[in-house]
Amino acid sequence: MxxxxxxxxxxxxxxxxxxxxxxxxxxxxxxxxxxxxxxxxxxxxxxxxxxxxxxxxxxxxxxxxxxxxxxxxxxxxxxxxxxxxxxxxxxxxxLDPENHKQVDVVFSAEDLIVNIEVGREARQILAMALNTLPKRQKEMIFLRYFDEWNYDQIAEVTGLQYQSVVNHVHRGVSQLRLKLTENKKTFPRELVA
Structure with missing residues (x-):
């Protein structure tokens, strides 16, 4: 871009x-x-x-x-x-009934791991893991890692405070790491480290 x-x-x-x-x-x-x-x-x-x-x-x-x-x-x-x-x-x-600005971003296996060579099973597990995250965390991870935005940019677009964005991304990554660790045999070591 x-x-x-x-x-x-x-x-x-x-x-x-x-x-x-x-x-x-x-x-x-x-x-x-x-x-x-x-x-x-x-x-x-x-x-x-x-x-x-x-x-x-x-x-x-x-x-x-x-x-x-x-x-x-x-x-x-x-x-x-x-x-x-x-x-x-x-x-x-x-929409989330409590917060009408929260959207649900759904990932497919094809959307994921564009630059990482992993098998089909790994992509499916990652897609499933991402889709178990709360709506806000999914959106933050999508913007942070797939669109490569920084935290300030995400805060600006979503209208959230900077620290809130950082917290959502951190919690989402922690949850993903836990899910991926459960499936270590499928993923390269650098993805779950």
């Missing part, structure tokens, strides 16, 4: 009506945003519809947004908000 500086430059050019710059933002962010939204709404068409709405709103309201320092995170935060609003309106049962 392009670095934040390029996205910020393209957004500045978008503010003066440069369609090509906005198109570059779209091309750069579409896939990771789609993947994130799909994990939240669990429906390809809905994820695409939300994403289309997101880009239309950003284009039509660009003057209201003004300069944005962290374009990627602003788009992710906005996408997450639109997804939660969709779930509240059409599938309220999919």
């Amino acid at each position: 392009k670095n934040g500086t390029e996205l910020t430059k393209w957004w500045a050019q978008t503010l003066v009506g440069d369609v090509k710059s906005f198109s570059r933002i779209h091309d750069t962010l579409y896939s990771p945003l789609y993947f994130y939204l799909f994990k939240i709404v669990k429906d390809e068409d809905i994820a695409q519809d939300i994403l289309q709405d997101l880009f239309i709103k950003f284009w039509e309201r660009k003057e209201r947004f003004g300069p944005i320092n962290n374009v990627k995170y602003y788009f992710f935060k906005s996408a997450r908000s639109l997804a939660i609003n969709y779930l509240k309106a059409y599938r309220p049962e999919s």
